[in-house]
Amino acid sequence: MRKKILAIQMVIVFLFTSLPIAADDNLQDLRDQADAAHVAVEVTAYELDETRAAIDQILEELMELDAQLTDAIRDMLGIEYALETAQAALEQTEYNRIIAQEELVRQNEAVRARLRAKQERGSTGLLSVVLQATSLRDFLLRLEYVNDIARQDQEMMAQLEATEAWIASLQETQARQLNSVEYLLRRQQDYVHLLEDMEAEREAYFAALVEDEERLAAWLAFEIEQAALMEAIWQEAYDENQRRLEEERRERERREREEQIRNLANLNGILQWPVPSSGSVSSPFGYRIHPIRRTRAHHNGIDIRARSGANIVAAEGGRVIFSGWSGGYGNTVIIDHGGGLHTLYAHNSLNLVSVGDYVSRGDVIALIGSTGMSTGPHLHFEVRFNGQFQDPAPFLGI
Numbered sequence: 001m002r003k004k005i006l007a008i009q010m011v012i013v014f015l016f017t018s019l020p021i022a023a024d025d026n027l028q029d030l031r032d033q034a035d036a037a038h039v040a041v042e043v044t045a046y047e048l049d050e051t052r053a054a055i056d057q058i059l060e061e062l063m064e065l066d067a068q069l070t071d072a073i074r075d076m077l078g079i080e081y082a083l084e085t086a087q088a089a090l091e092q093t094e095y096n097r098i099i100a101q102e103e104l105v106r107q108n109e110a111v112r113a114r115l116r117a118k119q120e121r122g123s124t125g126l127l128s129v130v131l132q133a134t135s136l137r138d139f140l141l142r143l144e145y146v147n148d149i150a151r152q153d154q155e156m157m158a159q160l161e162a163t164e165a166w167i168a169s170l171q172e173t174q175a176r177q178l179n180s181v182e183y184l185l186r187r188q189q190d191y192v193h194l195l196e197d198m199e200a201e202r203e204a205y206f207a208a209l210v211e212d213e214e215r216l217a218a219w220l221a222f223e224i225e226q227a228a229l230m231e232a233i234w235q236e237a238y239d240e241n242q243r244r245l246e247e248e249r250r251e252r253e254r255r256e257r258e259e260q261i262r263n264l265a266n267l268n269g270i271l272q273w274p275v276p277s278s279g280s281v282s283s284p285f286g287y288r289i290h291p292i293r294r295t296r297a298h299h300n301g302i303d304i305r306a307r308s309g310a311n312i313v314a315a316e317g318g319r320v321i322f323s324g325w326s327g328g329y330g331n332t333v334i335i336d337h338g339g340g341l342h343t344l345y346a347h348n349s350l351n352l353v354s355v356g357d358y359v360s361r362g363d364v365i366a367l368i369g370s371t372g373m374s375t376g377p378h379l380h381f382e383v384r385f386n387g388q389f390q391d392p393a394p395f396l397g398i
Contacts, residue, residue, distance in 0.1 A: 027241050030234040037227035044223055048216040051209055058206045065202060069195040076192055080185060086178045097167045107160050256386070269397030271315035272361055274345060275368065275379050278306035281398075282378060285391040291375050300389040301344065301382035308349060308377040310368040315343050315381075315396070320357040320365075329380065330372025333365050344382035347374045 273279065283291075283303035290297045318337035326332040329346035333353060336342055349369025359365055370377045383392040 024241070027234070027237050030230070030237050034227065034230040034234045037223065037230045041220065041223045041227050044216060044220045048213065048220055051213050051216055055206065055209045055213060058202055058209060062199065062202050062206065065195060065199045069192065069199060072192045072195055076185070076189060082184075090175070090178055093170050097171065100163050100167050104160060104163050107156055107163075110156065268394045271343070271383070271392070271395045271397075272313065273396055274312055274315050274343075274381050275304045275306045275310060276313060277310045278304055280305045285389075285393065292373055301346075301380050302392050304379045304381060305376075306368045306378060308368055308370065311364045312345050312348065312366040312368060312379055314359045314361060314363045314365050316341075317360045318343075318358070320353045320355055320359060323351045323353055323355050323357075326372075328373035330374065331366070331369065332372075335359065335365070340386040342384040344380075344384065346380040346382075347371050347378060349377075 281302050282305040283299055285302055286299060287296060288299045289295070312333075314335055316335070316337045318335040320333060321336045321342075322332065322334035324332065326346070329344075331346075331348040331351050333345045333348065333351050334342055335345075345366055347369055348366035348371065350367045351365070352367070353359060353365045368377050368379055374380075381392055383390045383395050
């Protein structure tokens with residue numbers, strides 16, 4: 001912190017000693033730089049807020065994607081279970097097929113054996129069986145036996161064909177089911193991979209945003225520090241400039257006071273006596289006991305006793321800047337003679353001029369009266385030079 005203060009002081013010294021003529025311009029430049037630094041802080045703060053809002057949005061999307069991915073994986077597991085069930089059913093069918101195939105082989109062998117036996121015996125073999133009957137009943141029994149053998153052969157062949165057809169149909173059906181489940185599984189796996197890719201993309205974007213947030217936060221802290229430094233530099237420069245201006249003002253006032261003193265010396269006796277009909281001063285300039293309040297107070301002018309209605313004339317030419325009622329002064333006229341010199345005429349019974357009128361030395365401007373805070377007819381006459389009350393006596397040459 002001490003180093004920063006030292007740096008600020010060095011900048012101020014450079015600006016207001018090496019370039020005193022352009023102090024105001026340099027001060028404005030510093031103000032502009034400080035304002036620019038504050039604007040930069042606002043811009044970066046806005047970017048940081050936007051980045052944080054984007055991070056919040058990405059977090060929401062990630063949470064939604066995570067929920068979707070969880071549901072998709074759960075569905076995929078269900079499909080995998082269905083696939084395993086279908087595969088198990090297919091394996092069971094294959095087992096049944098093997099058993100049936102073995103049975104089919106056995107039946108096939110039986111059929112083949114019977115066929116071979118038929119071939120060996122020929123048709124006469126069966127006929128001889130029938131002809132060897134010893135009675136009609138025996139003949140009928142032997143004939144029935146031959147018919148049963150033929151019927152069994154036909155049934156065996158039909159069963160063989162049915163078994164083959166059933167096995168083929170079952171394998172075809174379960175193969176279709178397996179293919180359908182495998183297709184659903186591939187679709188679900190693709191969907192899961194898509195969600196995983198989207199999640200990975202969002203996570204990468206999220207990581208980039210977090211990195212941007214850290215960078216912007218660090219940069220914002222730096223800009224805030226720079227803005228504070230520029231503000232401190234400007235404030236120090238402003239205070240230094242104000243001190244310089246105050247010193248110049250005091251020096252100017254000192255010179256003006258000296259000039260006023262020199263001018264006052266040249267103003268002795270320049271004003272005309274304002275009440276031509278009377279030369280009596282009833283109360284001089286300075287401290288006195290107030291005639292009404294009965295307290296010690298400063299009398300800012302002189303009182304000239306005169307009869308009511310007597311003329312009051314302008315002590316010097318000038319412009320009327322006030323003509324009207326003024327509290328304890330009563331009816332009052334104030335004339336601006338230029339050069340910082342003003343005269344005031346108070347307690348008048350009637351003002352004869354208006355604001356803006358130009359009067360010449362000796363012109364009648366009002367009549368003697370006793371308006372306002374007054375104990376009798378008289379003129380309260382004041383002289384003001386550069387706003388300061390002056391003793392009218394030297395100006396009147398008395």
